[in-house]
Amino acid sequence: MRKGMVFALVLALAFMAGGCRNEVRTVPEPPPQAPGETETATEGEPTVVAPLTGQVVTVPASHRAVMAMVNNAPKARPQSGLDKADIVYEVLAEGDITRFAAIYHSQAPDVIGPVRSIRPYYIELGAGFDAVMVHAGGSPDALAQLREGGYAHLDEIHNPRYFWRDASRKAPHNLYTDLTRIRRAMADKGYPDVGKLPRLPFVDDPRQDPVGVPARKVEIRYMATYRCGYEYDAARQVYKRFTQGKPHRDRTTGEQLAAVNVIVLEAKHRVLDAAGRREIDLAGPGRAYVFQRGVMQAATWKRVDGVLRVYGEDGAEIPLYPGNTWVNIVPDAPGLTASVRYE
Template sequence: MNRRIWTRIGFMLILAVSMVACTSVEEPPSVPDEVREKEEKGTHPYTGELWEGELPTPVMVMVNNQKQARPQSGLHQADWIMEVLAEGEITRLAAFYFRDYDGKVGPVRSLRPYYLDLAEGSGAVVAHAGGSPAAMALLQERNWPHVDGIHRGRASFQRDGSRKAPHNLYTTVGKIRKAGSNGPMETREMNPLLFDPQGAVEEFDPASRIEIRFHRLYEAGFDWDQTEKRYFRRTQGELQRDRESGEVLGVENVIVIRASHRVLDTAGRREVDWTSGGEGMLFQRGLGRPIRWENRDGWLLPVSEDDDVLPLVPGKTWVNVIPDEGTWSYGDY
């Protein structure tokens, strides 16, 4: 091979090396910390929030909402709250705890069959202080895990001497889990719960203030806080706070649904229709949209006109169940 060819080959090699040396290597696009953390930890199926490790057994506590019981303890840490009328034209709260919380919860009150139905979706252990004859029979019929604060489960509860019975019985989520279950939550096939940081109300009506009338003697509401990105709860016109911390109760999702109620006896005990579905509203991010609600796998969920389950904003949810004569209103006022 002559010198000219060798010279040409050498020149081409030098040019190739130079081009490689001068070409910058593109780094892969960086992944935001919150996305990487979500991929590594996963999300909680019932709150949409970051979660790592085993899921604790869900707990549902029956919480008193009479005037003598307010302010309550521990509601600010509940992941879901289901509010339904009980006797005396006042609501009772089924407070669900899907994560760990060791603080005081209560005052705890008695169980009714339609509250026990609300535990179906998550399979929660139910904490209660006795119950109607029908509710106690249903617990046995379904062999439902529960801890009763005035019968065999008394050791998991304590009385607060600063309040009068029946508004002074308290427990903790940890005590209920220990007494009513044998370990972490069983894996449940549960598809309907959807979460999206943008929610499902982007193109709907402003709703910075929500008014809900369960009965002529009992009203509640929520106020949107743009800074905190949460709805803060009002009961009978006053902000509802945690008794111990003073924290105002706040949630990311407010759902209002209408369900048929029927009074069963002279004591005022009720029956609530969880099967027929009906109309309602979904409030998120300071906006509201009309919905239908359906009972899907034991959850009362917001559904679109196309029968699609609507996504919730990750965080806490408060479901307000009003009777046929109940009302709601909302807007920027």
């Protein structure tokens, strides 16, 4: 009897061991990765949608935007870093030359510049993004507005250690910085690195093309001596940028600048003084053209929640396609129709 019980116990233990061995060998493999998933989720870096471009990125969505004033005088071209801006505004400064207000959030160029001075209407643009504004001096009205409004800003005149001069160019067209220096300055000055970003609308289905009239080539005349333009590249679904009839390239990369969305709007301009400083009405409303995927839509614009927004004939805000956006602001005289040609 005792021998039989021992034998049965040995058999039971052997069976259990074999069962455990079988379980180890037959552990099911993980299910296949679902379409659209990326390995970043398993690496602890979940993807997020950049609020100013609508593109999936792996950077913090809450960190603060930066607006840099970038020179567009002939001796300042080609510039560096405009290719990495989420949004670029091109607006007249003094004379017949425009200046760029480049909004950085989802990408970080190696170099930004040449950096130039600021004006009140550029401050209005930057304030809509709660951006830290980077500049080299400014008009008396702009400097007073920055000071009295308590805006977060970085002025090279008083903070040269966060900038550098390029010896291959002459001042004032040789001042540069980068986001590493800018964010270091923000920390030194106690500026929060978390900002309040606006909500921008993006198309529900990027595979759907916009409805409008053909516009594969766009020319914008600001003044008699300055013009810029865009040509649509259907393969890349972007508008390649031109300045004075030549490809507008980034100095650092050598690549031609391009935009997914191009908006041209007219605003009231008024010359204030003998130096040619201007007052520009960025409240609106006014007329606008929206260029996307080789098509133009006529629109109206107005500033809502601090941001210039465009609206279709039905009154709904026109959504953007995922990617960067360039906004060209032209004077109301001679106006949008006379300043912009497209075909």
